[in-house]
Amino acid sequence: MPRSTPVxxxxxxxxxxxxxxxxxxxxxxxxxxxxRGYANTxxxxxxxxxxxxxxxxxxxxxxxxTIAACVLDEGIAAVTDAVHRRLAALPADADMRxxxxxxxxxxxxxxxxxxxxxxxxxxxxxxxSDAARARHRSIRSAYTRLWDELLQxxxxxxxxxxxxxxxxxxxxxxxxxxxxxxxxxxxxxGFEQLxxxxxxxxxxxxxxxxxRRGLVS
Amino acid sequence: MPRSTPVxxxxxxxxxxxxxxxxxxxxxxxxxxxxRGYANTxxxxxxxxxxxxxxxxxxxxxxxxTIAACVLDEGIAAVTDAVHRRLAALPADADMRxxxxxxxxxxxxxxxxxxxxxxxxxxxxxxxSDAARARHRSIRSAYTRLWDELLQxxxxxxxxxxxxxxxxxxxxxxxxxxxxxxxxxxxxxGFEQLxxxxxxxxxxxxxxxxxRRGLVS
DNA sequence: GTCTATATGTAGATAGAC
DNA sequence: GTCTATCTACATATAGAC
Numbered sequence: 423m424p425r426s427t428p429v430x431x432x433x434x435x436x437x438x439x440x441x442x443x444x445x446x447x448x449x450x451x452x453x454x455x456x457x458r459g460y461a462n463t464x465x466x467x468x469x470x471x472x473x474x475x476x477x478x479x480x481x482x483x484x485x486x487x488t489i490a491a492c493v494l495d496e497g498i499a500a501v502t503d504a505v506h507r508r509l510a511a512l513p514a515d516a517d518m519r520x521x522x523x524x525x526x527x528x529x530x531x532x533x534x535x536x537x538x539x540x541x542x543x544x545x546x547x548x549x550x551s552d553a554a555r556a557r558h559r560s561i562r563s564a565y566t567r568l569w570d571e572l573l574q575x576x577x578x579x580x581x582x583x584x585x586x587x588x589x590x591x592x593x594x595x596x597x598x599x600x601x602x603x604x605x606x607x608x609x610x611x612g613f614e615q616l617x618x619x620x621x622x623x624x625x626x627x628x629x630x631x632x633x634r635r636g637l638v639s
Numbered sequence: 640m641p642r643s644t645p646v647x648x649x650x651x652x653x654x655x656x657x658x659x660x661x662x663x664x665x666x667x668x669x670x671x672x673x674x675r676g677y678a679n680t681x682x683x684x685x686x687x688x689x690x691x692x693x694x695x696x697x698x699x700x701x702x703x704x705t706i707a708a709c710v711l712d713e714g715i716a717a718v719t720d721a722v723h724r725r726l727a728a729l730p731a732d733a734d735m736r737x738x739x740x741x742x743x744x745x746x747x748x749x750x751x752x753x754x755x756x757x758x759x760x761x762x763x764x765x766x767x768s769d770a771a772r773a774r775h776r777s778i779r780s781a782y783t784r785l786w787d788e789l790l791q792x793x794x795x796x797x798x799x800x801x802x803x804x805x806x807x808x809x810x811x812x813x814x815x816x817x818x819x820x821x822x823x824x825x826x827x828x829g830f831e832q833l834x835x836x837x838x839x840x841x842x843x844x845x846x847x848x849x850x851r852r853g854l855v856s
Numbered sequence: 857g858t859c860t861a862t863a864t865g866t867a868g869a870t871a872g873a874c
Numbered sequence: 875g876t877c878t879a880t881c882t883a884c885a886t887a888t889a890g891a892c
Contacts, residue, residue: 443876459766462678462766464866474875477869478876482875582846583846595845597814601811602811604814619807622802626800627844628808681884694858695859702886
């Protein structure tokens, strides 16, 4: 388990601080894990790009596995927080299509806004130690449950097709939403455009449909 | 580069042969690569599960990197072959929806039928040596081109939405089709059912639509 | 074709100075 | 908090017997 983040003096603006070494290590580790894979990333590489020596890492973390656990934490938190925030910001009487769209946008926002951590999470999750993975199983299954409930409500409301089991729809949907982190390029259209396009694709499909709502562009 | 497969006596039924050591090594490697990651899989593990000693692998392959290259080959070939076969089997006057559906089913069939190799391909591609990856770039871009052409034809035919660029639709689509290998369980419904469900989801989306064609179940 | 034995490199982790 | 130096383990790959 990671050390808990030390409490900072609230009177000092956080922005004035240089990046804490611990956070620096995590950011570098996330990027290297997703670029080079978990086992193929060495503590020496992480240390070098963090501007310290390899041995110094052990002052901040118990070891490589603990670093991986923290990176996984950041990645899943970015996504779940974004989804919860967007859903909570909706008016109480928002219809199901609006709610689904908000959840989709939240997932995409979390994924792309903290791309190093979310990409690292997706790519290294299966390959970290059993201990680190076990610690995350409950977090991930809570997120899964959130989607299953949302999708079931959408089925009940008559918005979603009922000919495919909700868990399978969820696996398809969340899987599809995880890919843009691989290829999204902010220079070709901003986030809002991407979110609208992906939302249209998952909700309405690739084909044209007469009287479609929410046409993009 | 791998040695070319030795020519076998055509008079001897292939099925009567015990699995050639070389093929056995590849199959074990593909499974271990996808289960444990590339860098975290050792030649000793591959050798042990192939029933030989680590040193013996070098009679069949130049090294770990060559094994990875062969696994990548098998994975992409399984998918491209299946797609080409399904498209070629269609009558010449098949409409675009039929053609798109055939390509989707072909991709899924290739992915799931040779799951160890295709899963390994997806998971290790970014992490093998530059040399092995470079060798595959052209193969992968040919496959990408096949999809872009198919999708563009579908746009021209009025079947596919034209408000999202074809390359982005392709990235979304192929990405979405790559996930089922992570969670498909043949004990819960056969391949035909899965293919019909995934096809419906990508073509028509998650939402109900009036007068939808091709309802599943 | 497969074995044993080993050369060589480098990984994660630790100890103790500063 | 960070450094240097080092321990121990195990990886890929090679050599040569059988």
